[in-house]
Amino acid sequence: MLSTSKTIILTATITIASMLFASKVSAFLHHHSHMQHRCGRFSSSLATDTRRRIWNPLGSSSSSSSNNNVDVYKQEFNSNSQTINKNAMFEGLLSSALNRAQSTLEQTREFSSTSSSTSSSFSTPTAFDQQPPTQEQPKKENSKKTSKGSYRDNPAITNTALAHSLWREILKPNQDSAIDATCGNGHDTLAMAEILFPSADHEDNNKHENYSQLLALDIQERACQSTTKAIRERFGPSILEEDHRVEVRQTSHAPLPTPSDGGDVGLIVYNLGWLPNANHNNNNNNNNNKNGKKAATTTSSSNKDCITKVESTLQSLTDAALMIRIGGMISVTTYPATNEEEDLAVRVLLECLALLSSNVQTWRGFLDEIYDDTVVHDDDDDESDDEKLQPSKSQLSKETMEMIVVAMERIVSEGEAKQTFRVSEHRKLGMYRAPILLTATRIK
Known part of the structure; x- marks a missing residue:
């Protein structure tokens, strides 16, 4: 034309x-x-x-x-x-x-x-290899799908994407071992496996004597089955059954098991709270559904036990701090809406790790100051959770504070003298009940 x-x-x-x-x-x-x-x-x-x-x-x-x-x-x-x-x-x-x-x-x-297409103003001729406007509609639909995917995979928006981005900077393929301490449905385990075992180099990796190993842990059978299925569909059965480079264990993360190959552990991941997308009958946890964390098993009253506990979590984090290599990372996602006590305990423990090498304040002095914090209470029952002040560390129970002290004393006594951690907290401002990503990277 x-x-x-x-x-x-x-x-x-x-x-x-x-x-x-x-x-x-x-x-x-x-x-x-x-x-x-x-x-x-x-x-x-x-x-x-x-x-x-x-x-x-x-x-x-x-x-x-x-x-x-x-x-x-x-x-x-x-x-x-x-x-x-x-x-x-x-x-x-x-x-x-x-x-x-x-x-x-x-x-x-x-x-x-x-002709149905007319132009009201002069324009430069269209290149021969450029598609006509009538053929650009499918591209617009694909761009919408891409924008959705990019929203979920954008480290600047979601903590999950941010965590995966940080893991890629930490893990060394074919060298490091890693542990998913709460594998759940296997999404984090799969992300770690794709970093450790790139599909393009999968055949070459078998030739190495000292190769990476990924250990996935969960106390629930359903979680272990989901994780095994995700790994099998992505990498095939040999990585689980023959090479044993990925191992799924139905066990607790406390005490924290070590990889069988005895290699350096570069990453230990925790995603606390309920097993995602599991059914439960606990009416007190209806508000937790907003964060995508639900109870873990079926219909019995024991379902309330299928949630990570403060005591086992602190014990496992202590093992992780002693196990992680220099340059490695401990990645923890907490859910204040699911277990506020556990969220506060993890944040206090990791902040104590950051103070191990501080010249300004000791970790013991930090714990002493927590008791002096004032707590702002609001008697207005009509105020929503997002409008309330975020919980203070002084709300921790005496038992939890004692467990943190025991954990830090063990890290100091069993760890190296000059061990140093850099700790970061990633939270969404204005959303106090949203999940929080905490990372502790050992630099010395």
């Missing part, structure tokens, strides 16, 4: 050709008038010479002069005739070109009038 720009070019061509034609016609008329004038002079001179021949039959000098004038006029007449022929030929060619251009322009107008 001819574009609007081509139509404009044709119109300009016709205009220029018309101007040239008018110029040639004017020149022709002027030349024709001049030729008639010269021909008149020739006829008058010829008549005069004829009269001279009659009165001077013997041929005087005036007769020879008259003959010369006749020859000159003949040459001019022939030259003018040739010019007229050339002009006529040029005018014929120009007329033919104008007719063809006019015909093409009329066809373009007829085609444009029947």
Whole structure:
């Protein structure tokens, strides 16, 4: 289909050709008038010479002069005739070109009038390899799907994507071992496996004697089955049954088991709370569904026990702090809406780890100050959870504080003298009940 720009070019061509034609016609008329004038002079001179021949039959000098004038006029007449022929030929060619251009322009107008797509303004011609606008609709639909995926996978928006991004910076494929202390449905385990065992190098990895190992733990059978299925579908059965590079154990994370290969542990992950997407009958936990964390098993009252406990979590984190290699990371996701006591206990313990190398305050001094914190209470029962002040560390029970002290004393006594951790807390501002990502990276 001819574009609007081509139509404009044709119109300009016709205009220029018309101007040239008018110029040639004017020149022709002027030349024709001049030729008639010269021909008149020739006829008058010829008549005069004829009269001279009659009165001077013997041929005087005036007769020879008259003959010369006749020859000159003949040459001019022939030259003018040739010019007229050339002009006529040029005018014929120009007329033919104008007719063809006019015909093409009329066809373009007829085609444009029947076309559904029109342009109201001049635009540059479209490249030949560019798809027409009617074929861009599927791309828009795909872009919407991509935007959804990018929202969930954006480390600046979700803590899960942020955690996976940090893990990729920490783990060394084919060298490190890793532990998923609460494998749940296997999403975190699968993300760790994809980092440790890239699919493109899977066959080459089998040739190494000291390869990575991934250990996935959970006390619930359903969680172990879901994790095993996710790994099998992604990597095949050999990584579980033959190579044993991924091992799923139905056991507690306290005490924290160690990988069987005895290699360096570069990452230990905790995702606390309920097993996601599990059914439960505990009416007191209805508000927890907003955060995607639910009770763990079926219908019995013992379902309340299928949730991570403060005591076992603190014990497991203590083992993790002593096990993690230099440069490794402990990654913990807590859920204040599910277990506020556990969330506060984990944050206090990890902050004590950060104070191991502090020259400003000791971890014992930090724990002593917690008891001096004031707690703001609001008696307005109509206020929502998101509008209340976030819970204070001073709300920890005495038993929990004692467990934190025991954990820190063990880390100090069994760990290296100058062990150093850098601890970060990632939370959404204005959403006090939202999940919190905590990371503790050992740098010394």
